[in-house]
Amino acid sequence: MRVMVLGGNGFIGGHVVACLLRHGHHVTLALRHPPQGPALDPRLTALRADLSRDTKAEDWQPRLAGIEAVVNCAGILQQRPGQDIDAIHHRGPAALFAACAAAGVRRVIHVSAISARPGTATAYARSKCAGDDALAASPLDWVILKPSLVHGAGGYGGTALMRAMALLPGLTPVPGDGEAAFNPIHAEDLAEDIVRLLGPAAVSRQVLEPMGPERVSLRDILAALRCWLGAPPAPVLPLPLPLVRLACRMGDLFGGPLSSTALDQLLAGNDGDAAPYAAAIGRMPRGFRASLAETPVPPEARWQARSYFLRPLLRLALALVWLGSGLVGLLQSPTTVVTFAHALGLGEGAGLAAGYGFSLLDLLIGVGVLCRWRPGLLALLQLGVVAGYTAALGVALPALWLDPFGPLLKNVAVVAAALTLARLEPTR
Numbered sequence: 001m002r003v004m005v006l007g008g009n010g011f012i013g014g015h016v017v018a019c020l021l022r023h024g025h026h027v028t029l030a031l032r033h034p035p036q037g038p039a040l041d042p043r044l045t046a047l048r049a050d051l052s053r054d055t056k057a058e059d060w061q062p063r064l065a066g067i068e069a070v071v072n073c074a075g076i077l078q079q080r081p082g083q084d085i086d087a088i089h090h091r092g093p094a095a096l097f098a099a100c101a102a103a104g105v106r107r108v109i110h111v112s113a114i115s116a117r118p119g120t121a122t123a124y125a126r127s128k129c130a131g132d133d134a135l136a137a138s139p140l141d142w143v144i145l146k147p148s149l150v151h152g153a154g155g156y157g158g159t160a161l162m163r164a165m166a167l168l169p170g171l172t173p174v175p176g177d178g179e180a181a182f183n184p185i186h187a188e189d190l191a192e193d194i195v196r197l198l199g200p201a202a203v204s205r206q207v208l209e210p211m212g213p214e215r216v217s218l219r220d221i222l223a224a225l226r227c228w229l230g231a232p233p234a235p236v237l238p239l240p241l242p243l244v245r246l247a248c249r250m251g252d253l254f255g256g257p258l259s260s261t262a263l264d265q266l267l268a269g270n271d272g273d274a275a276p277y278a279a280a281i282g283r284m285p286r287g288f289r290a291s292l293a294e295t296p297v298p299p300e301a302r303w304q305a306r307s308y309f310l311r312p313l314l315r316l317a318l319a320l321v322w323l324g325s326g327l328v329g330l331l332q333s334p335t336t337v338v339t340f341a342h343a344l345g346l347g348e349g350a351g352l353a354a355g356y357g358f359s360l361l362d363l364l365i366g367v368g369v370l371c372r373w374r375p376g377l378l379a380l381l382q383l384g385v386v387a388g389y390t391a392a393l394g395v396a397l398p399a400l401w402l403d404p405f406g407p408l409l410k411n412v413a414v415v416a417a418a419l420t421l422a423r424l425e426p427t428r
Contacts, residue, residue, distance in 0.1 A: 001025050001026070001068045001069060001198060002025070002026040002027075002028065002066055002067055002068050002069075003020055003025050003026070003027055003028070003067070003068065003069045003070070003071060003198065004027075004028045004029075004030055004063070004064070004067045004069070004070045004071070005017055005020070005027055005028070005029055005030070005070075005071045005073065006030045006049070006051070006070070006071070006072045006073060006074040006096075007072065007073035007074035007075065007111075008027070008029040008030070008031065008073065009029070009031055010073060010074070010075075010156070011150070011152070011154055011155040011156055011157070011159065011187060012073045012111060012150055012187060012190065012191070013071075013073035013074070014154070015152065015187040015188055015190070015191035016071055016073060016191045016194050016195075017029065017044075018191070019188070019191035019192055019194070019195050020195060021041060021043060021044065023195050024043075025043070025195075025198075026043045026044075026045075027043060027044050027045070028045050028046070028047060028063075028067060029044070029045070029046040029047070030046075030047055030048075030049035030063065031046055031047075031048065031049065032048070032049070032050045032052075033048075034046035034047060034048050047063055049063060050092075051074055051087060051088045051092030051093065051096075052082075052083055052084045052087045052088055052092065053087070053092075054092055054095060054096075055087055055091040055092050055094075055095050056095050057095050057096075057098040057099040057102060058099070059095060059099075060095055060096045060099035060100075061099045061102060061103055064099055064100065064103040064105055065103075067103070067105050068105065068107070069105065069106075069107040069108070069109070069198050070096065070100055070105055070107070070108045070109070071108075071109045071111070071194060071198075072093055072096070072108070072109070072110045072111060073111045074088060074093075075088065075089060075111070075113075075128070076088055076089075076124075077124055077157055077158075077259065077261050077262060077265070078123075078124065078252070078259050078260075078261040078262075079123060085123050085124065085127050086123070086126075086127045086130070088127070089124075089127035089128050089130065089131045090127045090128075090130035090131040090134065093110070093131045093134060093135070094131065094134035094135075097134060097135050097138045097140060097142075098138070100138075100140055101138055101139055101140055105140075106140060106141040107140075107141050107142075107198060108135060108138075108140050108141070108142045108143075109142075109143050109145065109194055109197055109198065110131070110132065110135050110142060110143070110144045110145065111145050111147070111194075112128050112131070112132050112144055112145065112146045113128060113146055113147065113265070114146045114147060114148050114209050114211070114269070114270055114272065115265040115266075115268040115269060115270050116128035116129055116132070116146065116265075117129070117268060117269070120264065120265070120268045121264070122260075122261050122264045122265060123261070124261050124265060125265070125268070132144050132146075132207070136205075136207070141204050141205065142204070142205055143197050143202070143203065143204065143205075143206055143207075143208060144206075144207045144208070145190075145194070145208055145209075145210050146207060146208070146209045146210075147185055147190060147209065147210040147211065148182050148183040148184060148185060148209065148210070148211040148212075148270045148271060148272065149182040149183075149184040149185070149221075149270055150184070150185055150186075150187050150190055150210075151184050151185075151186060151187065151288070151291075151292075152186055152187035152188060152295065153295050153296070153297070153298050153301055154187075154298075154301075155187070157262070158262060158266075160304060160305075160308060161257055161258070161262070161308070162218075162221060162222060162225060163225055163229065163301065163304065163305040163308070164257065164304070164305045164306075164308030164309055165222055166221075166222040166223075166225035166226040166229065166231070166305070167225075167226060167229050167231055167302070167305040167306060168234075168309075169234075170234060171234050171235055171236070171237045172219075172222050172223070172226065172234045172235070172236050172237065173236075173237045173238075173239050174218055174219050174222065174236055174237070174238055174239065175218075175239055175241060175244040175263065175266070176238065176239070176240075176241050176244070177219075177238055178217060178218050178219030178222075178236060178238060179217045179218070179219065180217065180218045180266055180267065180269075180270070181215055181216065181217055181218075181269075181270065181271035182215070182216055182217075182218070182221065182270045182271055182288075183211030183212050183213070183214065183215055183216070183270070183271050183272060183274055184211070184212050184214070184216060184221065184288040184291075185210050185211050185212045185285050186212070186285065186286055186291035186295070188291075189212075189285040189286055189291065190210050190285075193210060193281050193285070196281060196282070197281075203280045206280060208276070208277050208280050208281075209272050209276070209277055210277055210285070211271070211272055211274045211277060211285070212274060212284075212285045212286060212287050212288055212291070213274045213278075213284055213285070213287050214287035214288045214289065215271050216288050218266075219236055221288070222236075223236075224288065224289055224292060225292075228292045228293075228295075228297060229297060229301065229302055229305060230297065230302070244258075244263060245260065245263065248260045248262065248263045254312075254315075254316075254370055254371070257308060257309060257311075257312060307424070311421070311424045311425070314417060314420065314421050314424070315369060315370065315372070315421055315425075316370070317417070318369050318414070318417050318418060318421060319366045319367075319369040319370040320366070321366075321414060322362045322363070322365045322366030322369060322382075323362070323363060323366035323367070323370075324366075325359070325362045325366075326359045326360065326361070326362030326363030326364075326365075326366060327359075327363065328359075329355060329356070329358065329359025329362065330356060330359045330360070330363075332355070334352060337351060337352055337355035337356070338351050338352060340355065341354065341355060343396055343397060344392060344393075344396045344397075345396065358385075358389075361385065362385075365378065365381065365382060365385065369382075369421070372425055375421065375422040375425035375426065376422050378418075378422070379418045379419055379421070379422035382414070382415070382418040383415055383418065383419070386411045386414055386415050386418075387415075389411065390408055390411050393407075393408060394408055
């Protein structure tokens, strides 16, 4: 069978693609940024598609030639610049579903979320529910999947955050009392079930809630993940919800590891009864602890968990360096700026322009770092500016190399931090 997968470079989608290939299917990946070069497997192809922009049925119809089924795993938790959450979850999928009906693609598997419930006051829930409703109203042979927590060795978003919380040294923080409940399902089990649902004897036109048989609190999930990652037990630190909401709001503003949407969806409920899903699929998925025990811990899982909270800390530190440098420069008196400019061989006018101009540039770089603006390009800009500063000052004032406070030597650390952050910022 030739299957189109949306979101195939994500956590769930990646497992679905791998499982489809293992079962001998041909897969077409619909991606915003298809990979360059030849595919690893002749059964795997990729094409360019963007749910944010492709919101008309005619946008999708040419891409569906030869496609027999569609699996939609695409989604975002919270809107960021350049993204439209309603288009990604509702208008884009609705256009795809209409195109499937017109092209004769009968089978559509659509992955939503159990916490995307009517009445939940988040753009994520509203847009997800609208997309679910658009598929349910179509004439297609559809299944809507609303899984509880999906976990596995890889992963982004909530699963990565939980592993990072679990591996904090000395303690395990939990929002509130830590009793928020889940019925976790392993990503490999969910992928196998999705492939089963593509079969001719599978259920149709049903909303299913994929989940494992084990109902586990967030507190117990973190303890189990800590054990799985090889860390000793640690005391639990309950965090008051107002404090957690404040931290999430800061994440909304500056792109931290926490977000208000993630907290709201956590509190919306993620547990249920596993029996109806098992009956529809024909098997019961593994329990949370059993599936963890059967999953080897890859080295990158520990590395990701240990570095998860260091990335925003590095971003903040680097931004403060640039913002502080720019602010201090702007607060200098013209006399001080001119005196320093003369040491560099600059006249009064050129010195004032350079002094205050580069201070403004430092401020702009600091804002860019804080807002995660084009990390790769920004890293090159920082490298160029630091190299320019270092060369100019090193030649004009060579004594600075021997200064006990190391004003020039510290530039080496700034460059390393900028390059490191540029590599860490992309999460996919």
